[in-house]
Structure formats: structure tokens, C-alpha cells
Amino acid sequence: MKAHEFDAEFDxxxxxxxxxxWSNARRPNEMLQRISVDLPEWMIDALDxxxxxxGMTREDLIRLWIGAWCL
Structure with missing residues (x-):
């Protein structure tokens, strides 16, 4: 399918x-990089x-909060 045909069908x-x-599809800037953060025990307990x-993991909660803050 040519690009103009694809565009026309999509439109x-x-x-x-x-x-x-889809086997070659990827999201830009989705490469993961591990970080380490030292937190006081009371903060980890509160996060947990x-x-x-x-109903989520500590890691997912941190990702959610950081992601929302970065937008």
C-alpha cells in the first residue's frame, strides 16, 4: 500500500x-534506566x-507520581 492510499483510508x-x-513498532524514549533512591523507612512504609x-505496587505508585509530576 502506498503512503497516499494509507493516508486516504485512514482519513x-x-x-x-x-x-x-507491528513487530518493529516501539514507543520513543521508552528505554528503561534503573535508578536507586535511598529513602527513610517511614517513607517506604507510607508508600507501601x-x-x-x-491496589498497585510501590514501584508503580512511584512511577505514577513521577510521571504526573513531569508532565
């Missing part, structure tokens, strides 16, 4: 996902309580 509301090679109340 007309057709599902063009079959024309995409909050994460448990929300």
Missing part, C-alpha cells in the same frame, strides 16, 4: 492496522500503605 475512517508491521490501598 476515511478505515482500520489500517493490518497494513502496519498508599500503594496497597490503591
Amino acid at each position: 476515511d475512517g478505515y482500520n489500517v492496522s493490518e497494513a502496519i508491521d 500503605r498508599k500503594a496497597r490501598n490503591l
